[in-house]
Amino acid sequence: MITSNPFSELSAIIPSAIMQAYVVLMFLFVIGGTVLDMIHKKSAKYFFENAKKAEKAAKRTVSGGEKMSMAISTVTSEVLTSSEFANPRRRVSHLFTMYGFIVFVASTAWLIFGYTAAESAAAPGWLSAAWHLGALSLCIGGYWFWFFIRVDVNSEGVKWYDLRMADLFIVSCLMMATFALLWSATLGAGNLNMLFLVLFILASTTLFSTVMWSKFAHMFFKPAAAYQKRITRADESRENLPPDFDLTDPAVQAKFPDIPEYMGTNPPNMGLGIKREAPNHY
Numbered sequence: 001m002i003t004s005n006p007f008s009e010l011s012a013i014i015p016s017a018i019m020q021a022y023v024v025l026m027f028l029f030v031i032g033g034t035v036l037d038m039i040h041k042k043s044a045k046y047f048f049e050n051a052k053k054a055e056k057a058a059k060r061t062v063s064g065g066e067k068m069s070m071a072i073s074t075v076t077s078e079v080l081t082s083s084e085f086a087n088p089r090r091r092v093s094h095l096f097t098m099y100g101f102i103v104f105v106a107s108t109a110w111l112i113f114g115y116t117a118a119e120s121a122a123a124p125g126w127l128s129a130a131w132h133l134g135a136l137s138l139c140i141g142g143y144w145f146w147f148f149i150r151v152d153v154n155s156e157g158v159k160w161y162d163l164r165m166a167d168l169f170i171v172s173c174l175m176m177a178t179f180a181l182l183w184s185a186t187l188g189a190g191n192l193n194m195l196f197l198v199l200f201i202l203a204s205t206t207l208f209s210t211v212m213w214s215k216f217a218h219m220f221f222k223p224a225a226a227y228q229k230r231i232t233r234a235d236e237s238r239e240n241l242p243p244d245f246d247l248t249d250p251a252v253q254a255k256f257p258d259i260p261e262y263m264g265t266n267p268p269n270m271g272l273g274i275k276r277e278a279p280n281h282y
Contacts, residue, residue, distance in 0.1 A: 002132045003125035006184040007111045010197070016116040023109050026208040033211025034220060040212065043221060050239075051228055058235035070230040078226040090149055096141025097173075103134030104177060132184065138177040142170060168206075169214035175203035 007019065038044040062070075077083045082098070085091035107130045115123035147160055150170075163171065183196035211217055232239050245252045 001185060001187075003128050004184075004187075005111050005115055005123035005128045005131075006187060007108075007116050008123065009187055011116040011118075016112070016118070019112045019116060023112055026204065029208045030211055030216070033209070034217045036212045037217040047221070047224065047228070051231075054228070054232045054235070054237040054239060057237040057240060059237065060235055062231060062234045066234060067231070070234065071227060074223055074227040074230060079223050084226070087149075090145070093141045093145045093149055096137050097145065097170075098141070100134050100137030100139070100141055100177070101173065103130055104138055104180070105134075107131040107134055132181065135177040135180050139174065139181070142174040142177070146170065146174065165213060166215065168210055169216050172203055172207035172210070172214070176200065176207055179203055 010019070082091050082094050085094060107127055110127060111123055111131060114120065115127075150160075179196050179200035183193060183200050186193040186196055207214075207216070229239075236243075245256075247253070
């Protein structure tokens with residue numbers, strides 16, 4: 001099953017041109033939804049106004065080479081490895097979900113546009129395997145997040161079945177990958193296979209047509225915000241926040257006399273604080 005192209009068999013029922021048109025339509029939904037999201041939330045306007053404000057407050061000029069270096073660091077750190085997640089479980093779950101989604105969507109488009117027409121050759125086994133493994137990776141990361149990370153009944157009082165608008169993206173994403181795998185696994189099973197196909201299409205349509213109301217567009221803003229944060233630190237505008245103090249500096253300790261007693265590099269009197277126990281209170 002894992003090395004077979006399920007879309008090739010589907011072309012006997014649904015013409016290749018219709019499948020390709022559907023993929024294009026979903027792509028347009030993402031673009032349109034992202035633009036509408038920016039207009040509705042005014043996120044792009046806020047981003048550019050904030051960047052101009054930071055530029056006016058800058059204390060030094062950041063060179064083009066520095067900007068290029070920070071852009072590369074942003075891609076390799078925040079984008080490719082999700083280093084901003086302090087919780088290692090959340091980070092691994094996110095990476096499974098992110099790369100699974102990318103591989104699944106990219107291989108879907110490749111299989112539909114390259115290997116569903118009547119005159120096209122059979123899809124290579126590795127590409128079909130990538131489609132299945134991408135969906136599986138998405139399920140692993142998504143369900144891990146949903147049942148073991150998102151839901152913390154003791155500390156947040158949120159049940160796993162308590163659905164909210166913010167969950168639209170992850171739920172529709174999980175349903176798309178789940179029903180895609182079930183559809184592929186039941187090829188030739190008649191009505192059951194057709195049911196999973198319909199649910200797969202409904203889930204994917206929901207995912208890509210509700211960008212304006214889900215967190216889908218967030219993935220496009222996140223790298224830009226991370227890059228801008230690096231810029232504000234480099235030009236020392238720091239978004240109008242005070243600079244970091246060296247707590248071992250005598251001048252800083254003279255300005256804040258409580259530092260030697262309560263803080264410093266190894267605070268003796270602060271105790272464990274919030275780290276004393278795991279969060280278990282609503």
